[in-house]
Amino acid sequence: MQALSTIRRYRWKELxxxxxxxxxxxxxxxxxxxxxxxxxxSFSTKSLPTIQGLIPVLGLVAFLLASNILLSFSPLRYADQxxxxxxxxxxxxxxxxxTRLGPDIGDPRQGTRQLxxxxxxxxxxxxxxxxxxDMRWLRRYYYVWAxxxxxxxxxxxxxxxxxxxxxxxxxxxxxxxxxxxxxQPSEFLKLCIVIFFAAVxxxxxxxxxxxxxxxxxxxxxxxxxxxxxxIMLGIALLFFLFxxxxxxxxxxxxxxxxxxxxxxxxLSYVAFGLVLFFLxxxxxxxxxxxxxxxFAVLGVxxxxxxxxxxxxxxxxxxxxxxxxGLIALSSGGIIGSGLGLGHPALVPVASSDMVFTAxxxxxxxxxxxxxxxxxxxxxxxGYRIAIESLDPFSKLLASGLTSIxxxxxxxxxxxxxxxxxxxxxxxxFLAYGxxxxxxxFIIIGILLRIxxxxxxxxxxxxx
Amino acid sequence: MLQLDVFLLILRLLFxxxxxxxxxxxxxxxxxxxxxxxxxxASENSGAPVLGHLVVIGGSSTLAPGTRFNLMPETxxxxxxxxxxxLTDSFISGVHTExxxxxxxxxxxxxxxxNGTYINNQKVEPGKPLIAKPGDTIQIGFIQFQxxx
Numbered sequence: 300m301q302a303l304s305t306i307r308r309y310r311w312k313e314l315x316x317x318x319x320x321x322x323x324x325x326x327x328x329x330x331x332x333x334x335x336x337x338x339x340x341s342f343s344t345k346s347l348p349t350i351q352g353l354i355p356v357l358g359l360v361a362f363l364l365a366s367n368i369l370l371s372f373s374p375l376r377y378a379d380q381x382x383x384x385x386x387x388x389x390x391x392x393x394x395x396x397x398t399r400l401g402p403d404i405g406d407p408r409q410g411t412r413q414l415x416x417x418x419x420x421x422x423x424x425x426x427x428x429x430x431x432x433d434m435r436w437l438r439r440y441y442y443v444w445a446x447x448x449x450x451x452x453x454x455x456x457x458x459x460x461x462x463x464x465x466x467x468x469x470x471x472x473x474x475x476x477x478x479x480x481x482x483q484p485s486e487f488l489k490l491c492i493v494i495f496f497a498a499v500x501x502x503x504x505x506x507x508x509x510x511x512x513x514x515x516x517x518x519x520x521x522x523x524x525x526x527x528x529x530i531m532l533g534i535a536l537l538f539f540l541f542x543x544x545x546x547x548x549x550x551x552x553x554x555x556x557x558x559x560x561x562x563x564x565x566l567s568y569v570a571f572g573l574v575l576f577f578l579x580x581x582x583x584x585x586x587x588x589x590x591x592x593x594f595a596v597l598g599v600x601x602x603x604x605x606x607x608x609x610x611x612x613x614x615x616x617x618x619x620x621x622x623x624g625l626i627a628l629s630s631g632g633i634i635g636s637g638l639g640l641g642h643p644a645l646v647p648v649a650s651s652d653m654v655f656t657a658x659x660x661x662x663x664x665x666x667x668x669x670x671x672x673x674x675x676x677x678x679x680x681g682y683r684i685a686i687e688s689l690d691p692f693s694k695l696l697a698s699g700l701t702s703i704x705x706x707x708x709x710x711x712x713x714x715x716x717x718x719x720x721x722x723x724x725x726x727x728f729l730a731y732g733x734x735x736x737x738x739x740f741i742i743i744g745i746l747l748r749i750x751x752x753x754x755x756x757x758x759x760x761x762x
Numbered sequence: 763m764l765q766l767d768v769f770l771l772i773l774r775l776l777f778x779x780x781x782x783x784x785x786x787x788x789x790x791x792x793x794x795x796x797x798x799x800x801x802x803x804a805s806e807n808s809g810a811p812v813l814g815h816l817v818v819i820g821g822s823s824t825l826a827p828g829t830r831f832n833l834m835p836e837t838x839x840x841x842x843x844x845x846x847x848x849l850t851d852s853f854i855s856g857v858h859t860e861x862x863x864x865x866x867x868x869x870x871x872x873x874x875x876x877n878g879t880y881i882n883n884q885k886v887e888p889g890k891p892l893i894a895k896p897g898d899t900i901q902i903g904f905i906q907f908q909x910x911x
Contacts, residue, residue: 312791319784323777330773333766381788388784504852564823637774662777669781676788689841691852757843 310371313380317367320388321360327395327638328356334639355394355414362421363387375428379684379750385677386743389728390417390736392670395638396650396657397731403644409731416733420740427744434752438692441498448491451484452534456541483725485547486738489703492534493554497695500562504691536579543589546710546722552576553706558699562691593720596621620647621717624656628716635663650731652723655715670729678705684746687753697749700742813863816900816907822851825905833868837861839902840873853877853903859886861894868894868909877903 366383370376394417398410431437437444532555536548552572559568584590596618599608611618623646631641643649643657650657659667681701688694704727711726713719725735814833818825837846840857849858855875862869871891872879879886880901881894894900896911 316784316787316791319780319787323780323784326773326777326780330770330777333770333773381791385788501852634774634778637770638777640770665778666781669778669785672782672785676785676792679792686850689843689850694852 305372308371308376310367310376310380313367313370313384316381316384317363317387320384320391323388324356324360324391324395327392330637331395331399331639334637355398355410356391358414359387359391359394359417362418366421366425369425370428373429375747375751377751377754378428378747379680382677382680382743382747382750385673385680386728386740389670389673389677390420392658393417393654393729393731393736396654396661396729399639399661400644400650400657400731404650406650409650412733413731413736416736419733420736423737424740424744424747427741428748428751431745431748434690434693434696434749437494437696438498438501441495444491444494444498448488448495448534451488451491452537455484455488456537483732483734485544485724486732486734488534489547489550489554489707490700490738490741492551493558493699493703494696496554496558496562497692497699500558500695501690501692504562544723545590545593545720546714546724549710549722550703550707550724553710554699554703557702557706558695561698561702562695590720592617597717597720599717601625620653621715621721623647624653624715625717627653627656628659631660631663633664635659635661635666637661651725652711652721652730653715654726654730655712658729674704674708674727681746684750684753687757688749689753689756693749693752697746700746704739704742814868814896815910816847817910819899819906819908821901821903822849822905824851825849831907833861833863835863838873840875849902849905851903851905854905855903859900859902862891870894870900875903 363383370378394410394413397413401407401409532552534551556569556572556576559572560566584594592614595611599611599618599622601622608618612622613619627641627643627646630636635641638661641660643660646653646656655667658670662670678701681704682698685694685697685701688697707724707727710719710722711724711730714721725732727735727739812832813835816831816833818827818829820827831847834846837860838857839845839847839849839854839859839861841848841850841854842856845857853876855873855877857873858875858877859879860871860873862871869891870879870881870886870893872886872888874888878901881892882899883901884892886892894909896909898909900907900909
């Protein structure tokens with residue numbers, strides 16, 4: 300009897316959804332190995348380290364299946380069953396791309412490192428799932444998250460000043476190098492901010508909706524509730540001004556706008572926020588050369604090349620990266636050149652910032668649309684979990700986390716395609732970068748836990 | 763070399779085909795999920811006679827004006843799942859209001875809610891039910907409804 304009910308409640312849907320991703324990953328790895336034999340490709344497995352063959356993919360598959368089995372035999376079997384297959388496929392493709400690009404950009408162990416980060420991410424996701432008994436714990440100590448966020452900001456600022464502030468054209472200072480590990484604190488900062496915002500908005504939801512403070516025709520929440528949020532906004536500005544990470548400032552501001560709207564339902568707050576954003580944008584544009592340069596790059600027309608474009612192309616930090624990215628995207632065509640058969644390494648920083656163009660060249664337009672589909676489904680699932688939540692904090696947390704995901708993907712994809720200025724934030728799960736993978740897996744873990752709590756509340760199952 | 767080229771081409775096409783198959787698989791799972799959710803909520807409404815309706819006028823970011831809710835002889839309204847009408851608005855308490863049809867009148871009882879219940883802007887005190895007539899505006903939390911027959 301016990302065995303029968305366990306079989307019935309097993310996560311069959313998730314297992315069923317894993318079949319095709321596993322096939323895809325095995326197929327792609329085979330293709331990579333075969334591409335080595337092809338004389339036309341720029342890829343050579345001879346420079347791959349000792350981990351060769353199908354082992355990386357098999358390792359990933361084993362961990363994913365193990366997580367499926369682990370969850371099915373624990374009380375958490377009711378958590379959402381579609382998120383992990385989607386995420387697993389995305390991270391698998393990311394790992395393959397890192398393996399493929401590694402030898403070409405002189406860092407042959409990149410794929411292996413990415414694999415280790417992904418496996419660590421899956422483990423962390425499971426830990427978060429099991430530990431987060433209920434959301435009240437996150438909510439009660441929200442000032443801890445705020446302090447942690449501030450701590451991360453301070454660490455990044457110290458790093459900035461250490462590296463050198465005077466050079467206005469230098470690249471982002473967002474990265475910390477501790478020995479062999481490259482740590483990007485901003486990825487965890489965004490997590491702290493969302494938890495903090497969700498807690499503040501949930502606590503004071505009625506005050507925010509009432510909106511007692513009036514400025515002209517706009518209504519604002521009273522000052523006391525506004526202060527913590529303004530502080531967080533100030534942090535976004537700090538990143539913009541000093542750390543020189545445009546994308547992060549955009550991301551934090553976007554999170555702020557979406558969470559304010561989700562928490563209060565008032566478009567006037569959003570309008571006010573947008574006006575403020577444009578004002579600050581103009582100020583930043585006027586003050587900083589690197590901002591002007593990034594925007595000038597947007598104006599480069601690849602089909603009608605002018606001499607002004609030439610100077611921008613050759614300039615340090617100018618249009619070279621974007622133009623090469625666009626060329627890569629267009630040479631991919633509809634079905635792409637095939638994994639391992641193209642030349643994505645010609646684009647600078649192809650494995651993290653411009654990984655979208657690398658994927659575009661090798662997987663083509665069809666492949667890119669497929670990847671968009673994967674992201675859209677993850678975002679849909681996240682918002683669905685938010686809708687099904689019963690208490691305001693879980694709702695805000697789930698929708699805030701999904702919004703980070705959505706806004707981040709939007710910013711970096713638009714940056715790669717020259718719709719927005721290029722920024723340094725990583726494409727979730729596909730870009731090479733340990734902190735990004737870990738932070739995103741933690742987000743998935745929190746979403747899964749919220750979905751489990753929803754099922755508990757709706758169906759009244761004893762926990 | 764020709765055979766390798768062809769084989770690689772097949773692998774590339776297969777990748778894309780499988781990717782779209784996967785997307786379709788997830789979408790089918792999603793639609794099946796949604797159908798189950800909607801049939802389970804529809805089946806809860808069959809049986810008891812409908813004696814009136816509450817129509818949303820405004821005040822909610824999640825409910826569009828014009829949304830109708832059926833009123834049973836005894837209807838509880840709140841955020842929790844055990845209510846007859848479940849409103850997932852953050853400003854609605856777990857059990858917010860009860861509407862009872864007695865002696866041809868609708869009695870509105872406030873269940874000690876945080877944000878209050880109002881009939882035509884008159885507050886309903888928790889111990890003292892008030893009577894609402896069709897055409898009255900009933901405000902639950904920040905959401906306004908019109909009581910219709």
